[in-house]
Every structure is written in C-alpha cells, then in structure tokens.
Amino acid sequence: DTAVSQTPKYLVTQMGNDKSIKCEQNLGHDTMYWYKQDSKKFLKIMFSYNNKELIINETVPNRFSPKSPDKAHLNLHINSLELGDSAVYFCASSTQLAGFKETQYFGPGTRLLVL
C-alpha cells in the first residue's frame, strides 16, 4: 500500500491549459504539503494544509490553487499553464505541522512538462 500517492505521475500539456494533480495519503496524517522541484533542483514549499485549513501559502502565482476536500486529500489545480511551471511537484504529509519530530512522507512526484 502506497502511503502517499500522486496522480498522474507524468503530465505533458500545452501552454494555457488548466490541469490538476491529485494527492492522497492513507497514513491518517493531519497535515499535507505541496512542494515544487524546479530545474535547479531546489525543493520549495508551496502550500501546507492542516486539518483542511491553509497554513502556509508561499509566494506562488494565484494560478495555483490547492484544494483539500478532506484530511486525506490535497489536490493542486493550475490555471493557464506557463513554460516556467514545468517541474516535478511533490506532495507530502506529516502527523502535524512540520517540526523537529514531524517526519514528512513524500509522494513519488508528478513530472509536469509544459510545451
């Protein structure tokens, strides 16, 4: 059983399209995250939800909108895709908000390529 799963694994799309990436965790965690790993390989936090409430919202274009229908799911919707959105997007979860004792469990990543 995969602890944190993401769909799709690969996404190739045209500029201007709208797409969604889904994330589900079966660990019973309260907190979920979205990270972006760009071409420079940095993993950067985008959003964090705790008990379906938005906690962290980094400087991300408002074309990106996270949605958490329940504690086990955190989806990422991206409007009007741009070339610069090409990256690997990782979902993660932890028992509570990130802290010393809160290990984050990552999904396998979604590789987005915008043409």
Added chain:
Amino acid sequence: DQQVKQNSPSLSVQEGRISILNCDYTNSMFDYFLWYKKYPAEGPTFLISISSIKDKNEDGRFTVFLNKSAKHLSLHIVPSQPGDSAVYFCAAGGSNYKLTFGKGTLLTVNP
C-alpha cells in the same frame, strides 16, 4: 536567497569507506535539521534529524553532526554501501513550520 547550501553536487566513494556530506545554512533562526534521501523517480524519504540543542545524533550507520557556531552540519555514513547511492537533501526548519531544502548531493558508492 539560498538559506541552505549543499556546495558539493556530487560525491563518489568506495564501498566500505566513509561518506561525508556537508551542508551550510545562513538563517540562525533554524532550530532543527534533517537529512532526506532520494532515489530516482521516487519522493524523498526521511533519514535522520538533529535538534539545534544537540551537536550529534546517531542512527546505525548514519551520524549527523551540527556545528552551530559555523552554521554547518554534516552527514556521515559508515560504512558506505552501494544501496546508499542516492541524492541526499539537507533541510532546515524553525518555528514557521516550513522546511527549507538544499539542492542535494548525489552520492555514488562504488562496489
């Protein structure tokens, strides 16, 4: 602004030897540090962590050392095994609940 730096993009060691991966940080507000390991086409997995009140934490073959005055931490793997070949990310966190990651170091352990 890179608050967490891993200046070596890659490291190659022989099986059985020690691997030392380094990480520097600039933000003195960080109060805990973690290492994550990542295999190709997988997400990062947690390896080991250390609180800023300690200078060493050990877990089997993995030891993390923290030098707060130098704002430097290192991960030691002894002995290194071919299965340790992966990208290792250093991460740091503070009271804002955010983890800041470095760019990663690709470790290759040669049989």
